[in-house]
Amino acid sequence: MAAEKRSGDIRRETLKNGLVAIVEENHRAPVVAVQVWVKVGSTYEDEKIAGITHLIEHMIFKGTERRGPGEIAETIEAQGGYINAFTSYDYTCYYIVGPRDILETALDILSDAVFHPAFDPGELEREKEVVLEEMRMREDRPMILLSERVLEAAYVKYPYRRPIIGYEKTVRALSRKDLLDYMHRYYVPSNMAVVVVGDVDASQTLALVERYFGGVPARKPPEVKFPEETYVKEPRAVTVHKGVEENYFEIVLPAPRLTDPEAPVMDVMAALLGEGHSSRLYLKLRRRLGLVHSIEAAAFTPAGPGLFEVYGTASPENLKAALKEALVEVFRLKYEPVSEEELRRARIQVLSDFVYSRETMEGEARKLGTFEMVAGDPAAADRYMEAVRRVKPQDLMAAAQKYFDPARVVAGILTSQGELSPGELKRLVEEAELEAQGITPTEAGPVIPPVYRKLSNGLRVVILPLRDVPSVAMALVFPGGLRYETPETNGLFRALVTVWPRGTRKHSAEEISRLVESLGGKIKGFSGRNTFGLEATFLSDGFREGLDLFLEVLREPAFTETEVDRARPELISALMRQDDQPVQVALKEFYRVMFSPHPYGLNVLGSRDFFEKVTAETLRRAYARYVRPDSGVLAIVGDVDPEEVLRELSRKLVDWKAPPEPLPRDEKPPALSGPRITTVTKEAEQTHILLGFRAVGLRDRDRYALEVLNAVLAGQGGRLFRTLRDEKALAYTVTSFLTLGVNTGSLALYIACAPDKKDEALSGLWNEIARIKERGITDEELARAKNWLVGSYETELQTNLSQAMDRALNEALGLGFNYFYRYIEGIKRVTREEVQEAAQKYLRNDAYVLVILEPAGGQ
Missing domain, CATH: 3.30.830.10 (Metalloenzyme, LuxS/M16 peptidase-like)
Structure with a gap:
């Protein structure tokens, strides 16, 4: 025997002639199951001998060279066992089950039956009639009959389209020689396995398998080439x-x-x-x-x-x-x-x-x-x-x-x-x-449904042909952004997408800009909390050339030190502008306190320390790991032919492969165990207050109720504006906003007021929270919030680029490229009770974040 393989209680050995022996000791009952498997089923037949595998299964226990018809079943039943067989599309199995003492008899009989069948001509003709009766029985079983017809229609080329039992014409025509020739080809040790499970000793059982099956000479079964199934191309x-x-x-x-x-x-x-x-x-x-x-x-x-x-x-x-x-x-x-x-x-x-x-x-x-x-x-x-x-x-x-x-x-x-x-x-x-x-x-x-395909390298492509305007937009989205950064790499993705479109191995940054703009287009990068990527727009007349340039930027970026040095002051300038705005300083601190040490607690614009030391090699390594087809989604919306674009993408991206290193895992931030309160100071005229609560992720079902709750609070028609600005004149700006991440989020209330109104403003925010938790909302508020959310969403999706970005982002985030429709339906289903329950569940008095930005040197 060949070297032994073990997996738990399973022993698998290969005999010298190629037959596989598998034994599993199982002592839960004094019973044993002995099965002989042959790797040949109805798929190995052709149209002329359809049904031969199943007919052999019927004939195998009808006598051997040393056992007459009926003797096999009598011997097994006399020892308290039973014998049977089944044929599938891919294999055939003969088995005996009975008391553990039946083991050797079972191995002897099964070996004799599969290697030395008699196939008596008279028995064969009688058994053909039995099989034909089985065919007629199947015709009388509606579900089986329908299933066979459906399979015949579903498989275009693969032999699963033929019934395992064959056809009356082919079964009647089969001869004893046909059966023996077929068995000679396929019933060879290297095409077989003996499986024994039961109350046995594994070593003794393997020795018995060797005794009864090991003496059969080794032969190779024929190689069978199965057709490539295409399935149907229309319903x-x-x-x-x-x-x-x-x-x-x-x-x-x-x-x-x-x-x-x-x-x-x-x-x-x-x-x-x-x-x-x-x-x-x-x-x-x-x-x-x-x-x-x-x-x-x-x-x-x-x-x-x-x-x-x-x-x-x-x-x-x-x-x-x-x-x-x-x-x-x-x-x-x-x-x-x-x-x-x-x-x-x-x-x-x-x-x-x-x-x-x-x-x-x-x-x-x-x-x-x-x-x-x-x-x-x-x-x-x-x-x-x-x-x-x-x-x-x-x-x-x-x-x-x-x-x-x-x-x-x-x-x-x-x-x-x-x-x-x-x-x-x-x-x-x-x-x-x-x-x-x-x-x-x-x-x-x-409505024209989008075309969705997954390329051989894993890239998901969504194409929506809209011919009313002669333009095309593309959005290529990958998981990434802030969620995959650390305090040491904060700003990596901002730097990556800033430098990425600035030059390729074929064209400099200036040449790329000139070529793209000559087509009435643009290509630029983007990065946020959850994703990053490239977006582009072109007039449809220049789309073919534009697509070539887009793919060149995608596959052949230069990432030169010169362009990194040029981008560095731009990235740092954005941080400086952020620090010039009190509301942005307050927001940065709010996210830090809300999510730290989770990456969502980092600055979405990056860090000065990282930008000052980032190199082209750093960006090349990030590109190699995160710009990968197996996680990417490319959405194209506009005046295009989907099939033509797919052919072009398949041809030009065929050699783009994913790196072996997996993406980082998304972890949840630690729960808020109590209030987190912090104060920052800055030269400013107003006090800025952010009162926030931990919320859910993008895919959570509570998202819809929280969206409506936020809409009830926010906007010029919202509660906060009406009460704290219109009625009490506490502030010019007061609102709320919902931030949704991959597996967590936040709902925050914001007000900017005079320093001497700080306490009253904060009390006003808490009062509105208490009121909505205790009394809920009105039907009018519910209707306004839903209409505002749906209307805003539909308004935002007017352009080709916004549609492409929406579909690509949602697909990349696991929501599906047509999430637009489910989002609207989800919002429409929200009830007043669900909004109140969401407020009670998430706007907790014992777990919140409060950030107050005070004017420097003020009260």
Whole structure:
């Protein structure tokens, strides 16, 4: 035997002839499961011999060279065991389960059956009739029948499109020689594994496997080249007419292979959508809308290209509505992150299936055999479970965006009446995609959904073609900015984006400026608390040349010492201007006190110490680590052809690869354990007061209520302005503002007043907080706040650049590139009660930050 591999209680050894032996001792019951796995399934067939793998499975226990028909089953049953087999697309398994004393008999019989089958001609003809009856039985099972038709439509090239059982014509034509030739090719030791799980001694069991399987000569199985699956390129409809009482539907979309990193994510997604009575599909389609009688979801993740499935039953008049509403829920996963609580339940459901399967020796052996056949390692099952435990909301969204392309939907119905036409399905898919984004069909009108693609290097590209104005805007966004800085590197990203567009390896800063401006365009960098990147605008006539220049700046920046030296005084000047404005000094101190030692406590404009010592090499290293396709999002909005741009990007960015070093982890700042109060002084005429509270991050559901609460307080129509300025004349400027980070934030109230009004102004802020916590808000305030938020947002998104930036930022931050629609819907859903609850929860009297800027030498 070859060198032994261990993983926990699993022993895996390879015999000299290439056969793999896997043994797991399990003493929870005096039982053993013995399985022989062969890496050949129906996908290894061609059209002429379709069904041969399944027919061999039927024939394998019908007698061997030394055992007659029926003798195998009689021997096993006489010892209290049972024998069976199954065929899949990718492998075949023969197994015996029984008392532990059956181990040697089981190994002897299985070895005899798979290496020395008799295939008696008379038995073969009789068994063909049994298989044909199985075919007819499947025709009488509506869900199986519909599923086979849907799979045939969903797979364009891959042999999963053929039923495992084959066809009547091909099965009837198979001869004894066909079966023997097929087994000779594929039933070779190096293509097989013996799995034993049960109340056994591992070393003794491995010796028995060697005795019964080790003497078979080594041979190589043939190499099989499977076609590359493309899936459908537009929605494909399937209708099966059958005289049934119930009506059935099924939807499929592409999914990963079992060995792809998204496979565990898909299992969690299936549980979240369609497993149990707390799943999204059940709650919406069964409980709330009453459209279905049953509904489930599953991830088919085999050795080859997979499918994500939603299936169920409904009355005939509800079939199409059920298809659409199910698609809405599936597509929503692309645009809306799930809550941690919902994700936790889904992960537990997937993990529980694994755990329960281990309660029987047969279930545990099947798990080990499956992962050995597909991944080449039975221990991969445990790694799979660990991957399930690590699934995060952003993983679900990324997988959904990768696989749930509306153009690749295949849906079918089985009914005694009605038809699902291609045109109807296309309309249902389009409506579902829009509604998943928060756009109702009545609002949609001429809305053109953006094109979303993920390039081979991981770069996400969003393109929205708007032809009404001859201009194009681009926003390229990466995670970064203040969140990845330290006190020693504070200002790194500001310096990076300032110098980045100033010259490439081909063109100087002056040449780049001249070329860009000659096209009526601009390219510049930006950096904030959560992200950084490049933005650009061009007239559409110059877009092709502009795109080339943009990609040149992206891929070939020069970062010369000359340009760093030129940028240095500009960066320091911004800090000096900040220090000249009392309100900016107060804000800088507010964020320091609110978030320190978290990076959000640093100055968003950077630090003088860093700017004075920064070098070109420092920026080159930062560029190499943070400007990376696997975390980037490029949004393009304007007068463009999406497919043409995608082809150009794929061609020109093919060699852009991500560095091996991962991005830093985002950490939460320590909680506010009590009041943090500080006073700063500066030459000024007014006293500036900032009273702030810790809030939530961008993806938290409380965000919407806090946005509305802030809008109630802020603005000229807000409470603070009306009460403290209009009624009490305490200040010229009074407002509030909400700052949202990746996983934390703050809500602050601000007032600038005369020094002698400081105490009254601060008391006024606390009074407004108390009033809103105790009495809530009025319907009029709620309506005004919502209208102001939605109207301001829509107004801000008028330009191509603002739309591109909004989509890129939201996608990069894990909110989804169409978050615009969900944001508006989230604001519209907020109630008065939720606003009051948010005030009570976050505006805490025992945990706050108070920063007061006093005039130097004043009171």
